[in-house]
Each structure stands twice: as structure tokens, then as C-alpha cells.
Amino acid sequence: MFSSTGPFAWFKWQALFADWQIFAQGFAYTLVVAFSALALALLIGIILGIASCSNIKPLELFSRIYVEFFQNTPLLIQIFFLYNGLPYAGIVLSVTTIGIIGVGMYHGAYIAEVVRSGIGSIAKGQLEAAYSQGFTYWQAMTHIILPQAKTIILPPLTMQAVNLIKNTSVLAVISGADIMFTAKSWSSSNIYYGPAYVVAGLLYFILCYPLANLAKRLEDKVNALPAEAGGKKSRLAKQDVTVGNS
Amino acid sequence: MKDIFTTANMLFVLEGLKMTLYISFVSILLSTLFGTILGVLRSLTGGIFRLLAAAYIEIVRNIPNLLWIYVIFVVFRLKSVEAGVVSFTIFTSAALGEIVRGGLNSVGAGQWEAARSQGFNTFQVLRYVILPQAFRNMIPAIVSQFVTVIKDTSFLWSVIAIQELTGKVTILMGRYFQVGQVFTLYLILALIYFVVNYTLSLLSRRLQQKLTY
Numbered sequence: 001m002f003s004s005t006g007p008f009a010w011f012k013w014q015a016l017f018a019d020w021q022i023f024a025q026g027f028a029y030t031l032v033v034a035f036s037a038l039a040l041a042l043l044i045g046i047i048l049g050i051a052s053c054s055n056i057k058p059l060e061l062f063s064r065i066y067v068e069f070f071q072n073t074p075l076l077i078q079i080f081f082l083y084n085g086l087p088y089a090g091i092v093l094s095v096t097t098i099g100i101i102g103v104g105m106y107h108g109a110y111i112a113e114v115v116r117s118g119i120g121s122i123a124k125g126q127l128e129a130a131y132s133q134g135f136t137y138w139q140a141m142t143h144i145i146l147p148q149a150k151t152i153i154l155p156p157l158t159m160q161a162v163n164l165i166k167n168t169s170v171l172a173v174i175s176g177a178d179i180m181f182t183a184k185s186w187s188s189s190n191i192y193y194g195p196a197y198v199v200a201g202l203l204y205f206i207l208c209y210p211l212a213n214l215a216k217r218l219e220d221k222v223n224a225l226p227a228e229a230g231g232k233k234s235r236l237a238k239q240d241v242t243v244g245n246s
Numbered sequence: 247m248k249d250i251f252t253t254a255n256m257l258f259v260l261e262g263l264k265m266t267l268y269i270s271f272v273s274i275l276l277s278t279l280f281g282t283i284l285g286v287l288r289s290l291t292g293g294i295f296r297l298l299a300a301a302y303i304e305i306v307r308n309i310p311n312l313l314w315i316y317v318i319f320v321v322f323r324l325k326s327v328e329a330g331v332v333s334f335t336i337f338t339s340a341a342l343g344e345i346v347r348g349g350l351n352s353v354g355a356g357q358w359e360a361a362r363s364q365g366f367n368t369f370q371v372l373r374y375v376i377l378p379q380a381f382r383n384m385i386p387a388i389v390s391q392f393v394t395v396i397k398d399t400s401f402l403w404s405v406i407a408i409q410e411l412t413g414k415v416t417i418l419m420g421r422y423f424q425v426g427q428v429f430t431l432y433l434i435l436a437l438i439y440f441v442v443n444y445t446l447s448l449l450s451r452r453l454q455q456k457l458t459y
Contacts, residue, residue, distance in 0.1 A: 068440075068444060069436075069440065071393070071443075072393065072397075072439065072440045072443035072444045072447070073397070073436040073439045073440050073443070074397040074398065074400040074412070074439055075397070076397075076398075076400040076401060076404070076412065077400060077412060077432070077435055077436055077439070078436075080412075080416075080432075081432050081436075084419075085428055085429060085432050088423075088424075088425040088428045088429070089425050089429075162308070166308075166309070166310040166311070167310070169310035169312045169313060170312065172312065173312075173401070173404045173405075180310065180312060180313060180316075183313075183316075184316060193320045197313065197316065197317050197320070200313060201305075201309045201313055201317075204308065204309045204310055204313065205305065205308045205309055208308035208309070209304060209308045212304075212307075212308055
């Protein structure tokens with residue numbers, strides 16, 4: 001395998017190291033798209049998450065439909081629509097914009113669910129208590145509910161960040177200059193697939209593994225909390241949040 | 247719009263749906279088996295088995311599914327249903343392994359002790375006491391992973407040219423040029439995935455309610 005003709009032959013690694021800047025650019029591009037998409041996803045997720053607990057029927061309905069639509073249809077099709085479909089209507093977006101909007105809107109739905117179940121895990125009495133003290137809905141949310149929900153929301157939110165980073169790889173399909181595309185195009189020109197995919201995997205791993213680990217540790221902390229604060233025996237279905245796949 | 251909803255087109259798309267469901271179903275079946283083994287090895291054994299299971303789960307699930315599809319394609323050197331199934335099984339087994347680990351942890355230690363005190367051996371405790379309870383807790387996460395598999399099979403058309411649902415509809419799109427027609431096809435494509443996945447989510451919710459006492 002590592003012989004002079006194998007897929008991991010030393011000269012192939014040398015070729016890769018010589019082109020290290022190309023891979024570094026792909027890494028940087030993935031980071032930029034991931035951070036921007038995460039910012040958008042957080043914005044959408046927090047707004048829709050709060051909307052879905054607002055007791056205002058049209059808002060609840062809208063956020064329900066948004067969440068169910070984005071969670072139950074493939075990200076790739078949403079991306080294809082932005083990339084191949086919109087130009088039919090005369091709208092042409094750059095690949096980077098598509099990546100940020102597409103991945104951001106998709107994960108916005110998942111984050112909305114995380115925020116919703118986080119708010120739901122805080123006892124209803126808290127909101128009533130806040131009302132009785134003259135708080136408005138928004139004041140109660142920002143001063144009483146969200147600060148408490150934050151601890152419970154953080155682990156699944158971190159997991160969502162991991163999934164978001166992994167999902168930016170979808171850009172490779174529309175030639176997006178990210179890690180995946182870099183590995184694919186670099187290796188298809190010289191067929192040195194072995195080192196290219198190992199390095200691409202490694203780059204994703206060093207981004208995702210520490211975050212996934214952090215999520216697990218935060219999760220353990222939440223489980224140690226008393227039930228009233230959203231600990232192990234809270235109404236929040238535990239598995240719903242720990243794994244948080246997408 | 248009439249020219250899109252022809253019998254020929256619908257049969258064409260249906261064929262794609264069948265392929266999507268077939269690949270998803272086989273991958274899900276295999277992944278559930280391997281994932282359960284990985285999860286049990288990781289949380290209930292020690293030494294080398296635990297280490298290997300942990301390494302597999304952590305390495306595989308922290309690398310995008312798409313990369314695994316490319317890797318399998320390069321290794322197999324063929325564009326086939328098997329390559330699709332293998333790549334999804336590799337990734338989903340790791341994801342399910344992690345879910346099973348969490349599920350096993352959610353069953354209290356008292357359950358082990360109680361079952362042991364009744365003379366059950368380790369395998370029996372797992373089979374009759376721990377796994378049934380763990381699986382009940384895991385249903386939402388497991389089904390959400392199944393939905394992920396069905397959604398991600400849409401990569402197979404772009405990467406290894408398997409004519410599953412996305413592939414078939416994309417081919418159809420190539421025959422239409424008006425914005426209304428193309429948008430309609432995108433909507434149909436999204437709706438088919440939606441119906442399949444949403445039904446699956448609803449069933450899982452019902453199943454979990456039924457199993458909760």
C-alpha cells in the first residue's frame with residue numbers, strides 16, 4: 001500500500017506537501033463558510049425557536065412548517081435549487097453565498113428545534129412567576145427563561161455546529177473550493193487519491209472532534225443538574241438532544 | 247404544466263424513489279446491526295474492543311458522509327448500488343454506535359443489578375432488560391438518523407451517478423426549460439422526500455408513545 005506504486009506511495013505525499021497551500025486555502029474557505037452559515041443558522045434558529053413557544057398561532061405555525069420542511073428534505077436539493085434552479089428565474093448567486101444561505105437556513109431549522117426544546121424544558125411556572133412580577137413576554141424570555149435554557153441548549157447546539165461543519169462539504173458538489181472539493185479536484189488531476197482524502201478527512205476531524213467532545217462534556221454537566229433545571233429527569237427527552245443528528 | 251405530469255415521467259420518478267428506498271433500507275438495516283455492536287462494545291466492554299469501537303465511532307462520525315462516499319467510490323472503482331450501500335453503512339454505523347452508547351447509558355445501573363440478581367447472564371440482561379429500554383429512549387435519535395440516511399442518498403447521483411430519486415428528477419429537469427417547469431420539478435422532488443421522511447418521523451413518535459409506560 002505504501003510501496004512506490006501503492007495508493008499511499010511516498011512520492012504522492014510529497015506532491016501533496018508541495019501543494020500544501022491549496023489545501024490550506026480549502027481549509028480556510030470551509031472555516032469562513034462554516035462561521036458565516038453558523039451565524040445565520042443561530043439567527044434563524046433563535047428567532048424561530050422563540051416564535052414556536054410564543055403562543056401566537058401564526059408564528060408557531062410558520063416556524064413548525066419551516067422546521068419540518070428543512071429537516072425532512074435533503075440539503076443537497078436545497079443547494080441545487082439555489083445553484084441550478086434560481087438562474088432560471090434570473091437570480092444567480094455566487095457559490096459562497098449559496099453555501100452560507102443554504103447551509104445556514106438548513107441548520108437554522110435544527111437550531112430552532114434545539115432552542116424550542118430548551119425553552120420547553122424550563123418549567124412553565126417560571127414564565128407565570130415572571131408575569132406575576134410584571135415582566136412582559138420578551139422581558140421574561142430574555143431575563144428569566146433563556147439564561148436558564150442556555151445551559152441545556154449548549155450541548156445540542158455544539159453538536160449542531162459539528163454537523164454544520166460537516167455539511168459544508170456539500171459545496172464540493174457545486175465546485176465550492178472547500179476542503180472536500182479541493183481534495184477531489186487536486187486528486188482527480190493527478191489521481192493521488194490516497195493522501196488527498198486522508199488529509200481532507202484529517203482536516204475535518206481536527207475541526208469536528210474537539211467540538212463533539214466538548215458537546216459530550218457539556219451534556220454530562222447538564223445531566224448532573226437537578227430535574228427542575230433541566231437535568232436528567234427533566235421533561236426534555238434526553239436522547240433528543242444528545243445526538244442531534246442531521 | 248400538463249406536460250410534466252405524464253405517466254411516463256411519473257414512472258420514471260417512481261423508479262428513482264424505489265432505488266432511494268432500497269439503498270436507504272439496506273444501509274439502515276446493516277447500520278443498525280453494526281451500530282448496536284459498536285455501541286455495546288464501546289460502553290460495556292473494556293480493553294482493546296472498547297478502544298477500537300471508540301476509535302471507529304469518533305473517526306468516522308467526525309468526517310463528512312460525503313467524504314466516505316468519495317472514498318468508497320475510489321476504493322471500489324465502480325459506480326454501483328453496492329458502493330452506495332457500503333459508504334452509507336460505514337458512516338451510519340458510527341452515528342448509530344454513538345446513539346446506542348448514549349441509550350445504554352440512559353438505563354440505570356440498578357437495572358443491571360436487578361437482572362443479575364435474578365440469575366440472568368450478561369447476554370440475557372442485555373437482550374431482555376437493557377436493550378429494550380435503551381432502544382425505547384433512542385427511538386427519536388435513531389429515526390432522525392434514518393431520515394438523515396434517506397436525505398443523504400441524494401449525494402449518490404452527483405458522486406457515483408446512481409439514478410436514485412434526485413438523479414431521476416435531475417435528468418427530467420434537463421428536458422424542461424421554463425422556469426415554472428423547473429421549479430415545479432424541484433417542488434415535486436422536495437415533496438417526495440418530505441412525505442417519506444415526515445411519515446417516518448410521525449411513525450416514530452407514535453411508536454415511542456406506545457412503548458412508554
